[in-house]
Amino acid sequence: MKNATVASNCFWDGLQWKWTLSWARPLRVRDNQDLHNLLQLLSGVSLSPGDLDTFIWAPSKKGCFSVKSFSFELAKSEPNFPHKNFTGIWKGLVPYRVEIFVWLTLQGKLNTKDKLCHLGIIGPTTSACSLCNSTLESCQHLFLHCSIARDIWCWWLNIWHLHWCMPPSVQEAYNQWAHPKCGAFFKKGWGDEFPYSLTDIIREPKCLNWEPQRSGLHTQLIAAPKQLWLPPPPYSFKWNVDASLKPNESKSAIGGVLRNHHGEFKCLFSSPIPFMETNHAETFAIYRAVKISLGLEMVKHRKLIVESDSANAVLWCNGRSKGPWNLNFIINFIRCSMKNGNGVEIVYKSRESNMVADSMAKRGLTRSDEFIAWM
Structure with missing residues (x-):
C-alpha cells in the first residue's frame, strides 16, 4: 500500500492483543485487499505479555537476517522471482x-x-x-x-x-x-x-x-568431500529431524529418520502439522522424535541424539534460550526427557547431514496424516 502512511494504536484487551491501524488517506480497493491479507497474517501472531521483545528473523533457522534467506522467502511467495x-x-x-x-x-x-x-x-x-x-x-x-x-x-x-x-x-x-x-x-x-x-x-x-x-604433475584442485552423516557412538541411536513449509499454501510438515551406530534405519516418520513458523516447526519435529523414542523398548534405555539444522530450536530445547511461550508445553516435555536420565541430547547440525530428514519433511507436505515406518 504505497504512500499510505500508517499509525498503529495496538493494545492488550485482557489476554488478547488487538491490532488497530489508522491510515493517512482513504484506502483504495487494492489497498483493502492488502489490508485484509495483512490482518490475516497478524491473526496468527501470538504475543506473550510477560516476555521481553527480541529481534528474530523467522525465515532463517539461525534467527539472523541475510539477503539469501530474504530472497528465498520472496521465491516462495512469487514463483516468477528470479x-x-x-x-x-x-x-x-x-x-x-x-x-x-x-x-x-x-x-x-x-x-x-x-x-x-x-x-x-x-x-x-x-x-x-x-x-x-x-x-x-x-x-x-x-x-x-x-x-x-x-x-x-x-x-x-x-x-x-x-x-x-x-x-x-x-x-x-x-x-x-x-x-x-x-x-x-x-x-x-x-x-x-x-x-x-x-x-x-x-x-x-x-x-x-x-x-x-x-610433484611435477598437473593436477586440478579438488574440494574435500563433505561429511554427510556421522554415526552415533556404539549402542546408541540418532534421530535426524527437519521441517518443511509452503507459505503460499499455508502448509507445514515435519520428518525424521532414526539410525543406530551401524547407520541402519530403524524408524522413519513424515507428518503434516498445523501451519507455523520454521523454527517452531523444527522444535515440533524434535518433540515428535523424542516422543516416538519413549515408546520404543530398543531406544528407551540407550543414549539418544537428536540432530536438527535449526539453531534456535536447539537453543530452546537445551534451555539456553527461553523459547516462545506458545511452545512451552513441548519444550518442557523435551527438557524433562533430557533430565530424567533417558540420555537424550539435542544438537545442531547443518543441512548437509540432514538430507534424508529433509526429504521426509517435504513428503509430509503432501500427506493428509502421519506416516511412520519401522525397520
Missing part, C-alpha cells in the same frame, strides 16, 4: 559493483535507451544503440546482438575454442553459460597459489587455464 537463476552472481570473483551491474542487467533494470524512451525521458529519434547506431538500444541488443558486442563474444569464445549460438535474451545466455573447465578456480576465486594478477588476465585471458603443479 532467485534460483541468478544465485551464481554473488561469488566474489569480480568487484561488488560489477556483480550489482550484472544482477540489474539480468532483471532488465538498466536504463537503456529503449527504457528511457518508454519513460518519456528521451525521444524515439535518439534511442538508437550507442555502439552500432543501427537499431533500438535494449539490454538484449546491447549485450548480445549488437555487431560490436557479438565481435567481443566471438573473441572470448575463440579463446576457449567454443562455438555458441546467441540466445534471444540475456537471462537465457546467463543460464546457458557453464564453462567446461569450470573447476576450483572459478568456484573459489584467486587463491594464494594463482600466479597471475588481474592485469595479467586482462592482457592474456588464456592464463585462466593455469593449473597448479604438484
Whole structure:
C-alpha cells in the first residue's frame, strides 16, 4: 500500500492483543485487499505479555537476517522471482559493483535507451544503440546482438575454442553459460597459489587455464568431500529431524529418520502439522522424535541424539534460550526427557547431514496424516 502512511494504536484487551491501524488517506480497493491479507497474517501472531521483545528473523533457522534467506522467502511467495537463476552472481570473483551491474542487467533494470524512451525521458529519434547506431538500444541488443558486442563474444569464445549460438535474451545466455573447465578456480576465486594478477588476465585471458603443479604433475584442485552423516557412538541411536513449509499454501510438515551406530534405519516418520513458523516447526519435529523414542523398548534405555539444522530450536530445547511461550508445553516435555536420565541430547547440525530428514519433511507436505515406518 504505497504512500499510505500508517499509525498503529495496538493494545492488550485482557489476554488478547488487538491490532488497530489508522491510515493517512482513504484506502483504495487494492489497498483493502492488502489490508485484509495483512490482518490475516497478524491473526496468527501470538504475543506473550510477560516476555521481553527480541529481534528474530523467522525465515532463517539461525534467527539472523541475510539477503539469501530474504530472497528465498520472496521465491516462495512469487514463483516468477528470479532467485534460483541468478544465485551464481554473488561469488566474489569480480568487484561488488560489477556483480550489482550484472544482477540489474539480468532483471532488465538498466536504463537503456529503449527504457528511457518508454519513460518519456528521451525521444524515439535518439534511442538508437550507442555502439552500432543501427537499431533500438535494449539490454538484449546491447549485450548480445549488437555487431560490436557479438565481435567481443566471438573473441572470448575463440579463446576457449567454443562455438555458441546467441540466445534471444540475456537471462537465457546467463543460464546457458557453464564453462567446461569450470573447476576450483572459478568456484573459489584467486587463491594464494594463482600466479597471475588481474592485469595479467586482462592482457592474456588464456592464463585462466593455469593449473597448479604438484610433484611435477598437473593436477586440478579438488574440494574435500563433505561429511554427510556421522554415526552415533556404539549402542546408541540418532534421530535426524527437519521441517518443511509452503507459505503460499499455508502448509507445514515435519520428518525424521532414526539410525543406530551401524547407520541402519530403524524408524522413519513424515507428518503434516498445523501451519507455523520454521523454527517452531523444527522444535515440533524434535518433540515428535523424542516422543516416538519413549515408546520404543530398543531406544528407551540407550543414549539418544537428536540432530536438527535449526539453531534456535536447539537453543530452546537445551534451555539456553527461553523459547516462545506458545511452545512451552513441548519444550518442557523435551527438557524433562533430557533430565530424567533417558540420555537424550539435542544438537545442531547443518543441512548437509540432514538430507534424508529433509526429504521426509517435504513428503509430509503432501500427506493428509502421519506416516511412520519401522525397520
